[in-house]
Amino acid sequence: MIPKTKKIWVDGRFVDWEKAKVHILTHSLHYGGGVFEGIRAYETERGPAVFRLKEHLKRLFFSSSVLGMKIPFSQKEIEKAIIDLIKINKVKQCYIRPLVIFGYGVMGLYPKKAPINVIISLWPWKKYLGKNLKVKISKFIRIHPRSTVVEAKICGHYVNSILASIEAKKEGFDEALLLDYKGFIAEGPGENIFLVKNKKIFTPKKGSILPGITRDTVITIAKQKLNLKVEEKEITLRELKNADELFFAGTAVEISPIVQVERTIISNGKEGEVTKKIRELYQRIVSGKEPRYLKWLKFIQ
Numbered sequence: 001m002i003p004k005t006k007k008i009w010v011d012g013r014f015v016d017w018e019k020a021k022v023h024i025l026t027h028s029l030h031y032g033g034g035v036f037e038g039i040r041a042y043e044t045e046r047g048p049a050v051f052r053l054k055e056h057l058k059r060l061f062f063s064s065s066v067l068g069m070k071i072p073f074s075q076k077e078i079e080k081a082i083i084d085l086i087k088i089n090k091v092k093q094c095y096i097r098p099l100v101i102f103g104y105g106v107m108g109l110y111p112k113k114a115p116i117n118v119i120i121s122l123w124p125w126k127k128y129l130g131k132n133l134k135v136k137i138s139k140f141i142r143i144h145p146r147s148t149v150v151e152a153k154i155c156g157h158y159v160n161s162i163l164a165s166i167e168a169k170k171e172g173f174d175e176a177l178l179l180d181y182k183g184f185i186a187e188g189p190g191e192n193i194f195l196v197k198n199k200k201i202f203t204p205k206k207g208s209i210l211p212g213i214t215r216d217t218v219i220t221i222a223k224q225k226l227n228l229k230v231e232e233k234e235i236t237l238r239e240l241k242n243a244d245e246l247f248f249a250g251t252a253v254e255i256s257p258i259v260q261v262e263r264t265i266i267s268n269g270k271e272g273e274v275t276k277k278i279r280e281l282y283q284r285i286v287s288g289k290e291p292r293y294l295k296w297l298k299f300i301q
C-alpha cells in the first residue's frame with residue numbers, strides 16, 4: 001500500500017489525499033495517453049533535497065509535447081508546487097509523482113479538446129527493488145521506436161513493462177529485462193541497465209530506451225569521479241551473460257546490482273566492486289555529501 005501523506009496538488013490546489021479523485025470518464029484512464037515522472041527527494045543535513053528536479057521536469061514537458069498536451073503551468077510553477085508539497089506534507093525523503101492527463105469531457109482518439117489536468121503526489125518510498133537481483137529476459141520486446149516515441153515517459157508505454165514484470169515474477173525472478181526489436185539489450189521495465197567488463201562500463205545506446213536521468217548521472221560520475229571509460233553501444237545477450245558485473249539504474253531502483261541473468265550467475269552471485277563504488281558514490285551525491293554535485297540538488301527552503 002502507498003503510505004498516505006496529507007495533500008496532493010491538483011491543478012494548482014492542495015487537495016486532501018482522500019479527496020484527490022477523477023471522473024470515471026477521464027480520457028487518459030481509457031487510452032493511456034498521459035505522461036508522468038518519477039523523482040526522488042532525499043534526506044540531507046540541510047533538510048530534504050530533490051535530485052535533478054530540473055531534468056525531470058524538462059522530460060515531463062517534453063513527454064507532454066509529444067502528445068500535444070499544453071501544460072497550463074510553467075516549469076517554474078510546477079517546480080514550486082513540488083517544493084511546497086514537500087513542505088506541506090512534512091516528509092524527510094519521498095518519491096514524487098507528477099502526472100499530466102487528458103481529463104474529463106471528450107472521448108475518442110483525437111483528444112485535442114480534452115482539458116489537461118496536472119496532479120502531483122508524493123509519499124515516503126524507500127527501496128523499490130531488493131539487492132542482488134535475478135533477472136529474466138522477457139519474451140516481450142521493448143516498445144518499437146517506430147510505434148511510439150520511446151524517449152517520452154508516456155503512461156501507455158508501461159503496459160509493456162507490466163507484462164514483462166508479471167512474466168518475470170511468475171517465473172520466480174526479481175525483475176525483467178527487455179530486448180529491443182533488433183534483439184539487443186534494451187532496459188528493465190522501469191530502469192536502465194549497465195554492464196562492467198574489464199573495468200570499463202557499457203550501457204545500451206539510445207534508440208529503444210527511455211534515456212534515464214540516473215543513466216546520465218552514472219555516465220557522468222563514472223567518467224568524472226571514478227575515471228572509468230563508458231561506452232554507449234548495442235549490447236548482445238551473450239555480452240550481457242559474460243559481464244563481470246551488471247546493475248540497474250533508475251530513480252526508483254537507484255543503483256541495484258544484478259547477480260543472475262536467466263540461469264547464468266554474474267560476479268559470483270555478489271555485488272561487484274565497480275557497482276559498489278558507483279552505488280556508494282550515488283548515495284553520497286543524493287544525500288548532499290559530494291560538493292561537486294550539489295548543483296544536482298534542490299534544497300527545500
Ligand code: PMP
Pocket residue numbers: 038187188189190191192209210211212213214215249250251252
Ligand atoms: N527506463 C524506464 C522504462 C523507466 O521507466 C525509467 C524510470 N523513469 C528509467 C528507464 C530510468 O529513468 P530515470 O533514471 O530517469 O528514473
